[in-house]
Amino acid sequence: MTAAGFLAVSLGVALICALGGFFIGRSTASKAPRQPEGLTVADLMQKVVQGSHDGIVVLNSFGDVVLHNPRAEELGVVRNNRVDDRARKAAQAVRDTNEIVYVDLSPLEAKGRQPEAVHAEVRQLTDGFTVVDATDESEAVRLEKTRRDFVANVSHELKTPVGALALLAEAVLDASDDQDEVRRFSAKIMQEATRLGTLVTELIALSRLQGAEKLPELTEVEVDVVISEALSRSKLAAESVNIDIATDEPSGLLVPGDRTLLVTALSNLLDNAVAYSPPGSPVSVSRRLIDGHVEIAVTDRGIGIAADQQVRVFERFYRVDKARSRATGGTGLGLAIVKHVAANHGGEVKLWSLPGTGSTFTLRLPAAAQEPNLVASGASDHGGEL
Missing domain, CATH: 3.30.565.10 (Histidine kinase-like ATPase, C-terminal domain)
Incomplete structure (x- = not known):
């Protein structure tokens, strides 16, 4: 969970508890407590959670879902009001150690348009309750794969003309007494050098345009x-x-x-x-x-x-x-x-x-x-x- 998201949920729970105690205290002192007007803190926090771009799930001490937003279902963290077993085990580890646990909740099988990579952070929310904050990391994973493929492709594409140039230069040395062969190999060297120059130029152009x-x-x-x-x-x-x-x-x-x-x-x-x-x-x-x-x-x-x-x-x-x-x-x-x-x-x-x-x-x-x-x-x- 982002720091802001965790802070919002934590403050919401704390304020709900504090205001709950406040109104209970007032109810004992007054027979007719005045109802709060407009949205309560609980209403506001519910809207924050429901509108979050992250998938948020609150679990009790038994690992049962007590609160979750629609995004949690979209990411596959919650299905049929049951949390993913990996998240439930992470929540148990958090309760045992009181430390943050990071867990990979990526789908084990591809299902329709479900995100490819889902990573979650599980924290202690309050006594007996833990919160699972899941984010869709699919785009970052795809970008990393693209970067690796790009590096591999560039290495291969550069290696080909460079290797050809080395072989052709060696051939020119071996045929130094044959002017016809020297001219033939020199023409090929120029061709490969031109190709290499074009490749480097286009790589530079593409890197400048990459931000789209x-x-x-x-x-x-x-x-x-x-x-x-x-x-x-x-x-x-x-x-x-x-x-x-x-x-x-x-x-x-x-x-x-x-x-x-x-x-x-x-x-x-x-x-x-x-x-x-x-x-x-x-x-x-x-x-x-x-x-x-x-x-x-x-x-x-x-x-x-x-x-x-x-x-x-x-x-x-x-x-x-x-x-x-x-x-x-x-x-x-x-x-x-x-x-x-x-x-x-x-x-x-x-x-x-x-x-x-x-x-x-x-x-x-x-x-x-x-x-x-x-x-x-x-x-x-x-x-x-x-």
Whole structure:
């Protein structure tokens, strides 16, 4: 239990007892005691307990539940008015030692939407009574797992190009008398060094975006300029596989944001579309204003993504086709960066995909506020397209 929560419950019990004694004393001195007006301390404490975000359970000396709030049932600490056996044993230990006991009350079996990790603190409340304060630690556990996975993935991803560089450097030394071999190995060294540099750059970018909080200072950014710059970045990769990236007409739309980050996000979507599309297939970019949001959609006719993988593609280092991603120099961080850029701008990235048909990634961002006459003219000029 948090210090404030325990203090509130303790003070509540003490005040209830004190006021109970006070009114009993008055009743012996007066035949007609005056009833308190409004909410009593007991009523207030009941509201505190019932409204607590933690699961609170008060047990008597026999381990029976004398008070609990709805949150305790949501966390699975209390079922059918009986406390979890682990909490009951912890309460007995508290009564025996008068020391705080921490206990793991996580569900032993996954049941629906029940929290994955529930931890509780059991304290002596007053003579014969103990309180169990349980909190949902599922998010913290998931974050810790994500952190461990991230460290493991980074270690693996960095080890691959570093190991390749060492082997290639050794090969260059062994072939020092063969100029053709030296040139061939040197080209591969440059390729691996470029890949390593890209990975480090994207890791730094992702670490800066990780908080998923809105950017503090936003300027009005032209969507048409973002698309134009992103197309310029992806032009060489698209031309190398004979892919033509088609776009709709300029819209004049504006979004509050950071132009560099938005260009990076859209470039990542375009690079993915090109990398996972057959040579010569079409890729398109479109923009529209809908419900106060600007939507920039990138559509390809590539391999598509199965339904069970569509949520995971935004995870760091996750790849739908690992062989193709490595062949094209992908780091597995591109879509994670897109997700965090969208979140930093108060938006989101959506995905529609069908295996064998293709995919559409949509970057959805809040539109910049415009003057009424501009909105009206924009609606008349682009009404059919938007």
